[in-house]
Amino acid sequence: MSVCDDTITGVTAIPTVVRRKAMVAGANRWLDELPALISELERRWNVVVGRPYGDPTEAYVAEATRADGTEAVVKLMVPPEGNHVRHEITVLRLANGHGCVRLLDSADEHGAMLLERLGPSMFDLEIPIDRRHRLLCAAAQQMWRPADGAELPTGADKGRWLITHIESAWEDSDRPCSEKAVAQALECLERRIAAHAAERAVLVHGDVHQWNALWSGTEFVLIDPDGLEAEPEYDLGVMMREDPVELMEGDPADRARQLAQWTGLDARAIWEWGVAERVSTGLLATRIGLQPVGRQMLAAADQIAEQNPSVSR
Numbered sequence: 001m002s003v004c005d006d007t008i009t010g011v012t013a014i015p016t017v018v019r020r021k022a023m024v025a026g027a028n029r030w031l032d033e034l035p036a037l038i039s040e041l042e043r044r045w046n047v048v049v050g051r052p053y054g055d056p057t058e059a060y061v062a063e064a065t066r067a068d069g070t071e072a073v074v075k076l077m078v079p080p081e082g083n084h085v086r087h088e089i090t091v092l093r094l095a096n097g098h099g100c101v102r103l104l105d106s107a108d109e110h111g112a113m114l115l116e117r118l119g120p121s122m123f124d125l126e127i128p129i130d131r132r133h134r135l136l137c138a139a140a141q142q143m144w145r146p147a148d149g150a151e152l153p154t155g156a157d158k159g160r161w162l163i164t165h166i167e168s169a170w171e172d173s174d175r176p177c178s179e180k181a182v183a184q185a186l187e188c189l190e191r192r193i194a195a196h197a198a199e200r201a202v203l204v205h206g207d208v209h210q211w212n213a214l215w216s217g218t219e220f221v222l223i224d225p226d227g228l229e230a231e232p233e234y235d236l237g238v239m240m241r242e243d244p245v246e247l248m249e250g251d252p253a254d255r256a257r258q259l260a261q262w263t264g265l266d267a268r269a270i271w272e273w274g275v276a277e278r279v280s281t282g283l284l285a286t287r288i289g290l291q292p293v294g295r296q297m298l299a300a301a302d303q304i305a306e307q308n309p310s311v312s313r
Contacts, residue, residue, distance in 0.1 A: 017057045021288050022078045030079050034060060037110060041074060045105055045114050049074050055211065057290060058224065064114065072104055073118075077111035084226070085111045090150050091143075091227035094203055099142025101214070101223045118223070119215035129246055132210055133239060133255075137262050139222050140208050140235045147203035147229045155230025156196035158206075159189045162280050169283035176286050177279065177298040180305040185279040188272035192231075195269065201229045208235045209242045233265050237273020241281055244293075244300035252304060253311045271311040275304065 014022075014031065022031050038049050050063035060076045077085050085108055092103035092113075105114040122132050153161075163186055170182050205212075206226030213220045228234060236259045240247070247255060253271060260267035278301045285294030 013052070014060060015052060015054045015056065017288060017290060018060055018078060021057060024288060025078060025080060027079045034076070037076065037112075038062075038074070041076075041107060041110070041112055041114075044107065045074075047072060047074065047114065056224075057288070059111075063117070071117035073115045075113045075115060079111060085113070087152055087227035088225055089113065090152060091203065091205070091225040094145065094147060094150060095143050095225075097221075099139040100205070100221055100225060115223070118221065119217065121215075122210035122213045122220060125215070127210065129243060132213075133259065134262060135220050136208050136210070136213055136239055137236070137259065139213060139220055140205055140232070141263065143205055143222065143225075144202040144232050144235075147201070150203070150229065152203070152227050152229045154196060154198075154201060155204075155228060155234055156193045158228055158230060158234070159193040159196070159276075162276050163189050166276070166280050166283060169280070169287060173283055173286050176294075177282065178302045178305060181279055181298070181301040184305045184308070185276045185301070188275040192234075192269065192272055192276070196231065200231050202232055204228045204230050204232060204235045206230075206234065206238070208238045231269060232263070233269035234273050236260075236263065236265065236270040237277050240270060240274025241278040241297060244278065244296040248300050248303060251309070252300070253309050256311050267311050275301070278304075 014034065019031065022028070041047070042049055045064075046067045047064045050065065052060060052062040059078055062074050064072045064074045066072055085106075089103060089106050089108065092100060096102075101118060102116040103113060104116060106112065122135070127135065166182060166185055166189075170177070204227075205222050206228050207224060208222060212222050212224050214223055236256075239259060240255060253267075256267045256271040256274065259265070259270055278297050282294050282297030282301060285291065285297065
């Protein structure tokens, strides 16, 4: 992660994307009160909060140092976060450092977490795409475990949420992709909702990509889990939406087949989650000004919908 260098009113500047997300969410008061909240957490956790990282999009994330000198990270979710913080904390506790960052402390009422400090991301290290996908699969597989009773959203819940999000975001963003792309994403989601089976559901990260994979000193581990109890193919579907330019340089279905081969999972399920995630994330990125990735994802979605490729098991 990169850090911001500007300082305002005693607290480090809020990265532009985070500020924009907070304003879209109607969280202007949170922006105004952030310096006071950081001071409260410093006292509560006996830490000193330093510069924020410049690349997070969902939260204010800053360097921190504990009283014993241990390096850590403070993360404050942009409100209204709903149950997201509770779900993220649940995932981190269940994973317990296996494939995922370690949770050191939390303040649920503030949407805040104290996390272990990790090294650079896969993006920063410019890991080649084929090796990157293998490493991401390895990290995700460490996390996959039973999550019965964890009260996390299911894959079917996420599918229904994605349908609502895509339909509203497409209209709110002035229809930045084709109607065919939206229709294809909704059809794929209906199939994944119908396919949800509790006996196959495991703890999944929910947002596996190179910006969320950081070097721990011995391996890459994942940060910022969304947290679901879903078929494991969901995590690989997220990997299908990433690197949209590279995806379209060949047969896009080849990536789904390769991910399925490495993990022993279902290529069609991976493909269908990828179709939905590509449209959903492309629309979100467009709405908050995260470009050019938003345009690239939606352009890939348009092309795939026009070609209507299919993937066999």
